[in-house]
Amino acid sequence: MRKIFVIGIGVGDPDHMTIQAIKALNQADVFFIPDKGAEKAALRDLRTAICERFIENADYRTISVDVPQRTSSGDYLASVDEWHSRLADIYARLFEHELEENEIGAILVWGDPAIYDSTLRIIERIRIKGLALEIQVIPGISSVQVLAAKHRVVLNQIGESVLLTTGRKLAHGFPDEFGSVVVLLDGTQAFASLAEPDLDIFWGAYLGTDDEILISGRLADVKDKIEAARKLARQQHGWIMDTYLLRKSDRGRC
Template identity: 70%
Template sequence: MRKILVIGIGAGDPDYLTLQAIKAMNRVDVFFVPDKGTEKAALKHLRTTICERFVERADVKMVGIEVPQRAATGCYQDNVDHWHAELADRYGHQFESCLADGEVGGLLVWGDPALYDSTLRIIERLRAKGLALDYEVIPGISSVQVLAAKHRIALNRIGEPVLLTTGRKLAEGFPADAGSVVVMLDGTQTFAQLTEQNLEIFWGAYLGTPDEILISGPLAAVKDKIATARSEARARHGWIMDIYLLRRSEPS
């Protein structure tokens, strides 16, 4: 049977790679490299750096997988479902044509594969369609952990939960029953639209890279500063990845 190792590589700094990830990378016969065309420069750079630094085998192969564009209009859930089906077809084709029975394939996933990443769902789709495929998941350091570490904060207040969500969901309003909310995949600076009082924000962009930016403080006081820093950095680099924690200020 073919085997796929889904390896979390951490969110930005090659030093986030775990010993388990390095060992897994050296079991791989063929790395499958999704090509998004406009792939974020940092992701390409991190992948190249870690392969050069940590893969010791000289006979390892690299195979590209062209990633289709997801439709931007219409029903979001339907678009994602259709996109995953297309991705599964392309992954399946490459696994079948480039990985021999008994060989090990590798997929390097930004951050941790369990968090806002479609790789595991695509593999499950392929197995559901009958492709004989075994797989293992190697966890990575996610952007959520890096955000907390860089701001030197605990994500949760004592005994309280933390909600992980997206900019799209936050646009419906700050969740009434949530104390701490981590927001990812926010392309539109949703934090700036919130009308709730007494929120504080811990924001980070390009975490773990030389371009990292960190800003924190009461939301009302720093939201313009973040919006300006964000749009300037985005214009300078041509892309941005940012994440933030919002929480109600503690009564003094």
Template identity: 50%
Template sequence: MAVREILVIGIGPGDPDQITVAAVAALNRVDVFFVVDKGAAKSGLLDVRDEILRRHVRDQDRFRVVEIADPPRERRPDGADAYTGVVADWHAARADRFADAIAGELAEDGVGAFLVWGDPALYDSTLRVIDRILAGGRVEFGYSVIAGVTSVHALTAAHRIPLNRIGEPIHVTPARRIADGLPDGLDSAVVMLDQGFTAAALDPDLEVFWGAYLSTPDEVLIAGRLGDVAAEITRRRAELREQHGWIMDTYLLRRPTP
């Protein structure tokens, strides 16, 4: 009995040259690429995905691209419980749309793929949505995950710094978790999913390494003592969002070395 196969492929933070050899091999097996359309404001993201397919898929006639409109979600819910509920509802809506696309567009013996920014295991919903689809039983398939380069790796490479200091842990967190400062006992944190620049209100003696549009031609980097560069990062971030219509950025915060 033929069974559909889904590949969840990490495509890195945006540079087609950062696609792994394993990811290239996976791309060349795919019959249908399912691409989540996040609207006109983020059309540049689709352009990067298209370039990756042009660059790395040998037979340009063997695959189709199916766009799936991303369901809307509340971006600023009040409280942790509300946030969890909003995300769960969004995942459920995504699961419905993904399941419809897989059932309607992928042959029973076909290979489909979702291209995921960075690595599928780091702050991405695709794997959770895949689990929901399978649990719902509407469509059956097997799936595999192909790891990708993360924006964390791209950030530290661009700034030419190690991720952690000698013998110290590293904390990776969404921005809302550091609104009151770095957690006790941790001296370094990578901050992701920031709607603004949350760190601007923190200890000015922290050291920051910030990057936007990492590994793309639009990459912008700023580093220094937080109190010296926070205003510049806030201003530059607003300018870039206005210019491009969207922004993807991340940053590393560190307490001063004793």
């Protein structure tokens, strides 16, 4: 049976590769490398650099996967569903034609495969359609962990919950029932329009890379600075990935 490793590779620092991930890299026969166009070229290059640095035997094949754009319709979930279905067809064809029955394929996933990534969902669709695949997931260091480490903070306040969410959801307001909120996938700087008077923010862009930017402080005091830094960095690099932790300020409390 064909085997697929879904390998978390961290979010920019090759030193964050785990030993388990490196072992899996060295067993794979074929790497399926998504190509999302020029904007994500830097991400594709990191994947290639990881293969070159950690794989000892250069006897592997690399297949570029042409990732289609998601068509944006009013119905977000329907458009994601349609996009995943197209991706599942593309990957199913590649697995069938580029991977022999007894070979191992690998997909290198940004960060951790369990956090805001659809690779596992897409592979599940392929299996449901009838292609026999054995799947092994290798966890990776997520942007969420790198953010906390770089700011030297604990994500949760004592005994409190942490919500992992998106900019799209945060745009509806800060969820009061959570002490801390980690936000990914925010293209619209949802933090800037929050009305809560007393929030702290810990923001990070290009985490783990040489271009890393960190800004933290009281949201009201630093939000303009973050917006300006984000805008400039996006212009300079042509793309940006940023993540942030928002939490109710505990200043004044022990």
